[in-house]
Amino acid sequence: MANFFVVIALVFVPILAHADTCLGPSFTSKVYTTSEASLSTKTVVVVEFTLTCKNGLKNVNLYADVNDRTLPATRSQDGTKYQVSWSDSHNKLPKGTYSVRLFDDEGYAALRKVQRSKEDTTTVKPLFTIDVQHQGAWKGPIVQSEFLAATIAIFVWYLAFSAKSKLQE
Numbered sequence: 001m002a003n004f005f006v007v008i009a010l011v012f013v014p015i016l017a018h019a020d021t022c023l024g025p026s027f028t029s030k031v032y033t034t035s036e037a038s039l040s041t042k043t044v045v046v047v048e049f050t051l052t053c054k055n056g057l058k059n060v061n062l063y064a065d066v067n068d069r070t071l072p073a074t075r076s077q078d079g080t081k082y083q084v085s086w087s088d089s090h091n092k093l094p095k096g097t098y099s100v101r102l103f104d105d106e107g108y109a110a111l112r113k114v115q116r117s118k119e120d121t122t123t124v125k126p127l128f129t130i131d132v133q134h135q136g137a138w139k140g141p142i143v144q145s146e147f148l149a150a151t152i153a154i155f156v157w158y159l160a161f162s163a164k165s166k167l168q169e
Helices: 002-017 105-116 145-167
Strands: 026-033 043-052 063-066 069-072 081-088 096-103 128-134
Touching (some): 026 128, 043 128, 063 105, 069 081, 096 105
């Protein structure tokens, strides 16, 4: 009889412990990237998205893979809104398109396995992918506005001084 319970436990525990998978994921996303480099030291990318699964699954743990960098996705309390963010120096995040590949628990486990064996991570199929179009960070004008204002002030002073000198002759 004890063997019967062991067999039942070995059969049903993996089934009960198995995490649900989001079937037919659909998402909408909003993206923010740093647009001006003169006021910031790093480029920041924030990807917010909502996830709905055809099977109604909520509270899915998601992980993002961006340029071979794995990040957790934070989840809202209702379990449908997520956010992934990262930052790096302006030189390391130039203008371009960045693919944010999102994985559930099973996909993340497969991704980690491939990373540990130093194989190509693109072979692991993500749950879905969000493409981020970064326009690059504007580094400001060639001439700083303070310098331009000081130059104009000196020029106006010179014109006024020259006009005053001609009037006093």
